[in-house]
Amino acid sequence: MLTSMTMRFETPSNPTFTPAERIAEINAAPGFGQFFADHMAIAEWNVRTGWGNDRIVPYGPLPMAPAGAVFHYAQEVFEGLKAYRHADGSVWLFRPEANARRFQSSGVRMALPEFPVEAFLTSVRNLVALEERWVPSSGEQSLYIRPFLMANESFLGVRPAQDVIYCCIVGPVGAYFEGGVRPVNIWVSNQYSRVANGGTGAAKCGGNYASSLLAQEVAYANGCSQVLFTDNSEHRFVEELGGMNFMMVTKGGELVTPDLNGNILPGITRDSLLKLAPQVGLTPVERPIRIAEVYAGVESGEIVELLACGTAAVITPLGALHNGDKVYRPANSEAPQGIALRNLLLDIQYGRVADPFGWTEKVD
Numbered sequence: 636m637l638t639s640m641t642m643r644f645e646t647p648s649n650p651t652f653t654p655a656e657r658i659a660e661i662n663a664a665p666g667f668g669q670f671f672a673d674h675m676a677i678a679e680w681n682v683r684t685g686w687g688n689d690r691i692v693p694y695g696p697l698p699m700a701p702a703g704a705v706f707h708y709a710q711e712v713f714e715g716l717k718a719y720r721h722a723d724g725s726v727w728l729f730r731p732e733a734n735a736r737r738f739q740s741s742g743v744r745m746a747l748p749e750f751p752v753e754a755f756l757t758s759v760r761n762l763v764a765l766e767e768r769w770v771p772s773s774g775e776q777s778l779y780i781r782p783f784l785m786a787n788e789s790f791l792g793v794r795p796a797q798d799v800i801y802c803c804i805v806g807p808v809g810a811y812f813e814g815g816v817r818p819v820n821i822w823v824s825n826q827y828s829r830v831a832n833g834g835t836g837a838a839k840c841g842g843n844y845a846s847s848l849l850a851q852e853v854a855y856a857n858g859c860s861q862v863l864f865t866d867n868s869e870h871r872f873v874e875e876l877g878g879m880n881f882m883m884v885t886k887g888g889e890l891v892t893p894d895l896n897g898n899i900l901p902g903i904t905r906d907s908l909l910k911l912a913p914q915v916g917l918t919p920v921e922r923p924i925r926i927a928e929v930y931a932g933v934e935s936g937e938i939v940e941l942l943a944c945g946t947a948a949v950i951t952p953l954g955a956l957h958n959g960d961k962v963y964r965p966a967n968s969e970a971p972q973g974i975a976l977r978n979l980l981l982d983i984q985y986g987r988v989a990d991p992f993g994w995t996e997k998v999d
């Protein structure tokens with residue numbers, strides 16, 4: 636395999652944009668994942684020539700091989716990060732190298748070629764800079780960035796694809812859950828699993844989401860909006876939600892989350908909150924959590940807050956866990972300590988307080 640040439644993702648010389656009034660109209664209420672900016676970044680990989688043909692083009696349908704393994708065997712990974720507008724109008728990314736590295740490790744698990752960290756960062760920086768006008772500026776709004784990598788070889792046989800496409804799209808988003816931060820009800824899945832030991836739980840891949848959707852429907856049917864998955868073999872240990880990591884706050888002031896055991900996605904929000912916990916008086920703890928311990932702790936008052944975290948929703952309080960007909964409500968279902976942590980992270984992301992870890996990066 637050849638070493639790839641440096642990818643520049645140069646911006647087109649005569650880009651055209653949606654009229655400013657229409658962008659303002661969309662950005663007034665963008666929702667989540669419904670609107671996309673005018674351009675996207677693309678690059679292509681071939682087993683013989685490596686990465687190349689990097690470019691920024693108008694947003695639109697991709698040329699895809701119908702026989703490509705992404706459609707049949709789900710050979711695909713993705714990322715999700717955001718660009719935030721600060722009060723002075725400048726636009727900032729949050730820990731983009733962490734996403735770039737996770738993109739690589741997810742890709743390795745799915746037998747996809749490594750996408751260079753520098754190429755990831757260049758594509759994101761250049762695309763966000765080009766689409767700066769799409770970065771909304773009010774409340775909890777941001778520009779959501781979705782890089783993805785997928786098989787694109789015309790071949791139905793089962794082996795890693797020899798042609799792969801990288802793409803990055805961006806679009807304005809508001810708060811993930813409509814109506815702002817409200818405790819959500821959670822369905823504990825004792826039936827379906829999203830990942831398995833030795834499987835793809837630590838990779839950010841579409842297949843993990845596909846396998847979570849039926850459990851999600853069961854949750855909806857039971858008046859819940861998200862699923863908490865437990866380990867696939869015995870359903871005894873807490874893993875995470877379909878797209879968010881799980882955390883809880885104890886009476887003794889610990890912020891506890893399952894350790895990264897290979898079945899849990901290493902969330903960047905999770906990692907950031909563990910590092911920020913001491914600033915709000917919480918001690919971070921990573922260890923296996925038994926679901927029985929959660930039920931008992933919520934009932935006894937030992938566990939006071941239940942939380943879910945991820946880039947899209949930041950931190951969301953979990954108002955109740957539904958285990959079949961049994962409902963467990965934490966004492967502080969509004970999660971004041973979780974909200975304090977949430978506000979601290981948002982203050983860093985929106986530049987309202989100092990960034991002690993050097994996590995934010997200005998886009999010029």
Ligand SMILES: *Cc1c(COP(=O)(O)O)cnc(C)c1O
Pocket residue numbers: 715839875876877878879880900901902903904905944945946947
């Ligand atoms: C993306 C994702 C998360 C959250 O990761 P962040 O880096 O915090 O956005 C958690 N769980 C799953 C399954 C995910 O795909």
